[in-house]
Amino acid sequence: MNFSQFLLILKARFKIILLTFVTTVTITLVVSLLIPKSYTATTSLILNYKGMDPVTGIALPAQLMPGYMATQVDIITSQNVAVKVVDALKFTNSTQAQAQFQEATQGRGDIRNWFAGLLLKKLDVQPSRESSVIELSFTGADPEFAAIVANAFAVAYQETSLQLKTAPAQIASTYLGTQTKVLRENLKVAQTNLSAYQQENGITSGIEQFDAESAKLNELTAQLVAAQGNAIEASSRQNGTRGNAEQSPDVAANPLVQSLKVQISSTDAKLADIAQRLGQNHPQYQSAKAEADKIKSEYQEALRNATANVGGTARIHQQREGELRAQVAAQKTKVLALNRTRDQLALLQKDVDNAQRALEAVNQRFTQTSLEGQGNQTDVGILNPAVPPIKHSSPKTLVNLILAIFLGTLLGVGFALLAELLDRRVRSADDIQEGVAIPVLGVIVSDSLEQPRRRRFIPLLRSSKTKNSNYLSFKN
Template sequence: MNFQQLINAIKYRKVLVLQILLGVVVITSIVTLMLPKQYVARATVVVDQRTVDMLTGFVIPTQLIPGYMTTQANIAGSHVSARKVVEKLKIHENPELQEEFASSNYKYDIIDWVADLIVKKLDITPSREGNLMEVAYTAVDPQFAAIVANAFVDAYFDVSISLRAQPARSSADWFNAQLQPLRVQVEDAQSKLSDYQQKYGIVQVDDKLDIEAERLSVISRQLVENQASTDELKARKNLVTTKLKEGKSAEAIQEVLNSSLISNIKSELAQREANLAMLSKRLDRNHPLYKQAEAEVVSMQSKIASEIKTVQHGIDTELESSLKRDEFLAKALADQKAKVLELKKQHDVLAVLSHDVENAQKSYDAAMLRSVQTRMESQLDNTTNLALLNAAIPPETAEKPIFMLNFVVAVLVGGFLGIFIALIAELLDRKVRSVIDVNLTLGVPVLAILSANTDDAKKSKKDFRFWTSN
């Protein structure tokens, strides 16, 4: 069936199409007029999307804010909020609802059943770009619609406060339970630190360690210097011993040469020897003056020998003293090293104990801070970030059903339904209505057209000329 045949079928069955169209429109109009009027009451709530918590100062990420409004809308339309509305308005005490509930197979109580009913007529619309949220409720009674809408707003406020305060109360109780063991840990750590300080008499271990380390450095430096002096004395003694073994006079030793006392004695000896030489020319060896002068020379020579021995003995004594000082400084250095190592060990232990005290104190302070914060949050029973902008009022006009909308839809549906039924009827009862039907259906040429209707004759002639030319 081509388009022309479709038009012909609708044209010849236009009465059927119009009857179906009229029937659908009439039925829709009657049903629309018979349906109870639905009134929608709307309340507007302002949701303050705080980016910084007023207690903790925690910054809420910006990317989480858009989902916040959706979450609030879900809370406002939740079953918990609906239960609060039912309990507040005592809707479940309605006798008609009680009869319907008794006949139903609902496994929970009547409050949950009524809550599920009223939620179906609730519409929560959060603003996409702002902080507003609309709470709309539909009912046949405008006064009841406004009451329920406002009741949902109140229930939403209560649930929001409860959702915020209840976790805070639980957290506060948990933190309070943790404070006691944390306090015990702090006291134990401080007790261990104090006992260790009292045991070793430590007040300021860092200062004491610095002093002892400096003292160790001084002793080490003194030992190095004294060992250098000892090595020098050993070298001098070895030199003296070597020269004496070689048969050289002790007077050639540098220490003897550098001795001023020996130099003075030598000068005086030279004078005595000169005097003895003069006397030997004038006097006999047995002369008392000669004997006296000779005795003085011998005495001076004896003094020089004694002083040389004294110098040698001084080198030995000085070397022995230097060696003893080396031993003393080495022992002092070892003792000081042990003392410094012990102080370092005490410092390390003290650092560990101090670190334990610090960590325990930090844990206790953090728990105390969170305990105070959560306790304050749990006491915010009347504080919320919600505000009622517009309370719901009873609407003056019904929003449902919309007669004109239903009428337009009935016209469109009736028209399509009439055309569809007309096509079905045409397919079930085919008739020859034009030259096209004769040529396409029967497949025979048309010789003439007889019609009492002038317009039909003209139309058939046009169709006849078209098909005969082709």
């Protein structure tokens, strides 16, 4: 089928096309006029949400949360939000609404959920692709009712969003409150253990007491070292007096020994002089000799006393060394015991510090979550509240007519082609050539008022199959 044949079929079946077109447009127009008018009211919502973990307090911007806008759309269209709208508008209190529910469901189910489902069917939510704005639209037969329901959905969504925001904080606050009590009890137990240990071991000044005892041990150790040196020196001097006391520097340095030694020298010289002048039996000689013997006796006594003094000093130093050694050993034992006590005390003090830090951290988070759980600030704002629309949103008569014209034309052409397939007729020379497969010698055109119009659809005197074909035109 070429284009000329297609045009001839349309011309021949024009009545079918026209009838189909008129019927389609008429039915569309009638239906558009008979359908009740619906009005769509739209509320614009803006979201300014920052997600926050109620326990850790870490904030996560909504832009980093995948599917955030889709989640908000699901929340708006949830049954929970719709039930809140039903409760806010008090649908269930209407006798007419109750009768409608009884008629539709025979009393089965919940009337609130049933009305919520009806509202959700007429609700449309469209999120913006490049911003945080959501368009919430509700369609109804009454423009004022549509605006009221749209605004009610916005308010219910705000309440639900606030509940979803505060509910985790409230749960976390309850959990953290319990943990605060537990940690406070742990801190109390740790402090009690620390105090009991201090009382048991007689610790009153904390770490300073351990430092004082260590310093005392160091001081005693230094004294012991000095005493050991003195004892060794005194012992050497004592050993030096045992062989020859007169050669000992300590004995020789004794003032009495030195004085007696001088007196001995003087009496010996005096005795020698008298011996040269007088005989040994002379009274003066005897007197001088007795004096010399007495001085020598005193000298020997002084040597013994000096030697005893050196030995006594050595014994004193040895005794002092022994006492210091015992004191150092006792202090060392005491310091070692204190070190063990200090280690245990440090562990108990660390337990107290850890319990204190944990309690402070949990108290801080508990205060924060408590405030968040009691907050009434929502992240959803109403940018443009819905107002009763002036013009109805459906039916759109003009759009429906345009679609009806297009559809009526397509249906008319389709019905025309279908009728032609069911009742095929010869409408041009090409139909004969294609159907019979013989050359066309001529075409008879009727002489009438429509002849000029027909000529636009009938090819004149042409043949494409044989060279001897001629085209003639005859007029009646």
